[in-house]
Amino acid sequence: MDYEIVIGLEIHSELDTKTKIFCGCSTAFGAEENTQTCPVCLGLPGVLPVLNKKVVEYAVKAGIATDCKIARYSKMDRKNYFYPDLPKAYQISQFDLPICEAGSVEIDLGEYKKTIGITRIHIEEDAGKLIHDAGSGTLADNNRCGVPLIEIVTEPDMRSAEEARTFAEKIKSILEYTEVSDCKMQEGSLRFDVNLSVMKKGAKEFGTRTEMKNLNSFRALERAIEYESKRQIFEIERGNRIIQETRKWDDDKAESFSLRSKEEAHDYRYFPDPDLVPVVLTEDYIDNVKRHLPKLPWVRKAEYMEKWNLSEYDANVLTASKDIAEFFEKTVEACNDAKSAANWIMGEISAVLNEKSLGINEVAFAPEDLGELINLINKNTISGNIAKKVLKEMFETGKAPMSIVEEKNLAQMNDVSELKNMVLDVMKANPQSVEDLKGGKEKAIGFLVGQIMKQTKGKANPGMVNKLIKENLEKF
Amino acid sequence: MDRISTIHEINELIENSEITYEEVTKKYLDRIDQVEGKVDSFVKVMQEEALESARKADAQREKPHSMIFGIPYGLKDNICSEGVETTCASKILKGFIPPYDATVSSKLKKSGAIVLGKTNMDEFAMGSSNENSSVKKTYNPWDITRVPGGSSGGSAACVAADQVVFSLGSDTGGSIRQPASFCGVVGLKPTYGLVSRYGLVAFASSLDQIGPITKDVRDCAIVLNHIAGHDEKDSTSVKKEKEDYTTYLSPKIKGMKIGIVKEYFGEGLNPEVKERLMEAIEVYKQLGAEFVDVSLPNSKYALSAYYIISSAEASSNLARYDGIRYGFRAEKFDDLLDLYKKTRSQGFGDEVKRRIMLGTYALSSGYYDAYYKKALQVRTLIKEDFDNAFKSCDVLLSPTCPTTAFKIGEKSEDPLEMYLSDIYTVPVNIAGIPAISVPCGFDDTGLPVGMQLTGKAFGEKDIIKAAYAFEQATDFHHKRAEL
Incomplete structure (x- = not known):
């Protein structure tokens, strides 16, 4: 019997604002425990939250970039639950009136394209972190309390791990492009929850779904989906019922286990936060954010194909990340040879980046240097093979290609x-x-x-x- | 010297060099020594700090300063003052020392007022008699077998007993006005958003408002001048041009239109209280005020809506007292859940638990629409009632409470009976509008009766004007409780 997998994602992304959502504390990652806190984010008695305007702006940016309707009126609500990493015992979030709704994002899977519906995007605060220490018990680090988040909720439109991964990557690129989030997954800036059910092919009604929380790499996302869909199919084949529950993915063991069932689920008792006023946005405000939105990946992609005659594949790869796209564009500016720039970036440079797991902005040389390298080839000063040697040197020393060529006497013999x-x-x-x-x-x-x-x-x-x-x- | 008791009188004496700030503070500290055993207004008296501040004030007396410079006052124990234990008279906050000032505390500090102590209150401001304090009971200075009212009972009693010149209280459903009425002093609940709530330990955030309790209306206007104003730290505080409320202190109110709320003079109103109110209406008529009958038809639902909304908000606001970070923690517990349960079971008093449970229930899924949402709809209707009433008048006149101060223990076993004490004050908080309680006479046993004057949103000037004119025409505010 063939099954269809139905997947919806909830994506939490930490916003790249300097300060927290309701106070002036820094959001910088990696500071010493409890050094980036104040009475407000610690929720001490009597303090009040004041909404950071940048958070609203960033959420609106994300909404525009995902083709959402931006709410002219939205409000902040309290989500009540007890946990030691949540000092107020409620998280300030948005419940029934989120800031963005009803958007969509197109994903490209090579053989086909697909539109994934965005149900909503809302703003909320992050909780702290518990550190379980064998010696001193459990300690709370409150630095993350009040770091601003957006939660992007999709429709159950994805049908495979590949689609989910492609969508997640696209969201990452959108958030990076719009500078809404740095999307550093190893720092928890981008985290996924997966809602998944399976049904017999052609069935009209979805099966019972489970939720897997806090997947923080694309690989974990893919593997968790594969595992969970197989598990559900296995249970159904054996005649068992799927229980609606929250599950936790253990990436080391490559399996998920039940956290709590629907019956044990929290009643969050959402209600409007009386300490905050509604978020009211004017037409002008939204237009202004729209005007200042950085160029989005698909716009760039179309430009690359039209202006520089790049293949769709090349354009896709080069625009997948804003850093690479910008590096590419600056390189082309310096050498006026898009094809070569594309080849170098997608070939030699990507190989080194992958090998050393570096970001393109972490390399020792500037895009202008790569442009110069390409110029040296095009002017027959060096051959392509020599250029590879020069590039290797550039990675190591960051020196300009011409000075490497001169120093090492690598100039091509054209006599x-x-x-x-x-x-x-x-x-x-x-x-x-x-x-x-x-x-x-x-x-x-x-x-x-x-x-x-x-x-x-x-x-x-x-x-x-x-x-x-x-x-x-x-x-x- | 015996008779001085208002801000304006002390300012005069200081100006004429008849007294020093240190002497003023000493006089009040001595008075606390004498009568605190009978009244029990304070949970904490800050003698040393106060005297030091007073000496500093004397050293700086030549510099230009505010009207409340060097004036001793009492601060309700739910308002934070940096470095001073703030417990809301609850066991669960025992030992909590805020590392910050409430905006009102810092404003008063900057103006040079001297805090003599933190005043007793019903735990987390939930109550109408101060019997819900986990620390102690406070007694009414006019009759120490009676309650001072609540929840700002300590703040009202300390003013009535001359232990301070003025005090700050907080009012969520009548908690400034009802004790002011019971203790024969002036108490103002400002418009929601006029005074910053930053640093006021929240009970019901959409209703709470800090206000002054004073000996007379002039002092009320002076203190309001010093605490009102927009605060960036409070999103619900309103951006508005600053007013000088003392400019409305005029005895002339000819032509002012006063509305009589017909629903507030019916069943449940003590006949003596009603009589004093009728006499007050006569006073106003003499002053040339015009009277109109108005109706607040939905106010009969106000108390029910209030207990849903305030308890719902409280259930969330008080959830942070979980024994993890500060305050009280149960000694023995098995695991995290047990720590929560034991800490909260042992740390909160009965009334607070009652409201947390009520509020939690009202917000629960499946009940939200029937209770919380319904209560918000009632809130809208009540606001509309007031809007309609103010179309035909400037202020509303009513009793502050249905009775004078009741006996200690008289209502503490019956929460519903206790809640009725706030029946005339609660609608004002629901509508977010200002109201003042001023003394308007005494019952047969010599207990003070309070009159409530209610204004439209940011209509403090109207009620201050009306209250001042009445005060000038009467001498109830000069009567002192014998202790």
Whole structure:
């Protein structure tokens, strides 16, 4: 029996504001425990929250970028529950009137495209962190209390782990592009909850769903979906009922386990927070945010394809992250050769970034340096192979390509008379290859060129060498 | 010297160099020594700090300063003052020392007023008699077998007993006006949003408002001048141009239109209280005021709506007292849930628990629409009632409470009976409008009767004007409780 997997995501993203959502404390990650707190984010008796305007702006940005309707009137609500990482015993969130609703995002899966509905985006505060210490018991670090979040809730529109992953990656790129979040997943800036059910193919009604919380890598997201869908199908095949429950994914064990069932679920007793006033946005305000929104990935992609004739594949890869797109654009600006810039970034540079797990902004050289490197190739100052060596040096030292070429004397030999002498010498020394070549064995030219490159340590202009060999063939 | 007791009188004496600030503070501290054993207004008296502040005030007396400079006052124990234990008269907050000032505390500090102590109250401001304090009972200075009212009972009693010149209280459903009425002093609940709530330990955030309790209306206007105003730390505080409320202290109110709420003079009103109110109406007629009959038809639902809304908000506001970070924690517990349960069971008093349970229930899924949402709809109707009433008048006149101060223990066993004490004050909080209680006579046993004057939103000037004119035409505010 074939099954269909139905997936909806809830994505929590920490906003990249300097200060917290209701007080002036810093949101910087990694500070010493409880050093970024004040009476307000600690929820001490008598204090009051004041909504950070930047948080509203960032949420609106995210809403516009995901084609949502922006609410002219929304409000903050309290979600009540007891937990030691939540000093007020309620989280300030948005319940029935979120700031953004009814959006959509298109994802591209190569063979097909698909539109995923966004149910809503709302703003809320993050909770603190509990540190379980064998010696001193459980300690609370309240630095994260009050760090602003948006929660993006999707429709149950995804049907595979691949679709969910592609969507999640797209959201990450949108949030990075709009500078709403730094999306540093290892720091918890982007976290996923998965709602998943399975049903027999063609069925009209969804099955009972489970929720898996706090997946913080794309890999965990994919694996959790694969595991959970298999588990549900297995249960159904055995004639068991799926229990509506919250499950926790253990990435190390690669399995999920039940946290609590629906019956044990919290009643959060949401109600409007009387300490805060409604968020009322004017047409002008929304237009203004819209006008200042950075260029979105799909707009960039279309431009790349039209202006620079890049393939859709290349354009997709280059626009997947804002950092790469900007690096690419600056490179093109410096060399005016989009195709080469694309090839270098997607080829050699990506390989190094992957190998060293670096971001493109963490490399030692600037995009202008890459542009110069490409210029050196295009002006025949160096060959493509030498350029790879230069690039390697650039990664290591951050030096400008020209100075590397000069220092290491890597400039290409373009002197015809000098090369001609070398070519004649090599042809003399390898009569068999010359014979073969004359006899029509084109491959033999490669050997001869190789000999020249070896002698010149790769600096000879391979095109010229080729040409010289052919020109002088009849002399032998 | 015996007779001085208002801010304006002390200012005159200081100006004429007849007294020093230190002498003023000493006089009040001595008075506390004498009568505190009978009244029990304070949960904490700050003798040393107060004297030091008074000496500093004397050293700076030549510099230009405010009207409340060097004036001793009492601060309700739910208003934070940096470094001073603030418990809301609850066991659960025992030992909590706020590292910050409430906005009103810092404003008064800057103006140079001297806090003599934290005043007793019903635990978390829930109550109408001060019998719900976990610390002690406060006694009515006019008759120490009776309650001072509540929840700002300590704040009203300390003014009535001359232990301070003025005090600050908080009013969620009548908690300034009802004790002011029982203790024969002036108490104002400002418009919601006029005075910052920052640093006021929340009971019901959409209803709470800090206000002054004073000997007379002039002092009330002076203190209001010093605590009102927009505060960036309180999103619900209103941006509004500052007013000088003392400019409305005029005995002339000819032509002022006063509304008589017909629903407030019916069943449940003590006949003597009603009689004093009728006499007050005569006084106003003499002064040239015009009277109109108005109706607040939905006010009969006010008490029910109030107990839903305030308890719902309280259930959330008080959830943070869980024994994890500060205040009281149960000694023995098995696990986290047990820690929560034991701490909260042992730390909160009965009335507070009653309201937390009521509020939790009202917000629960499946009951929200029937209770909380319904209560909010009633709130809208009550606001509309007041809007309609103010179309034909400037202020509303009513009793503050249906009775004078009742006996200690008289109502403490019957919460519903106790709640009725706030029947005329609660609608004002629900509508977010201002009201003042001023003394308007005494019953046969010599207990003070209070009159409530209610204004439209930000209509403090109207009620201050009306109250002042009445006060000038009568001498109830000069009567002192014998202790």
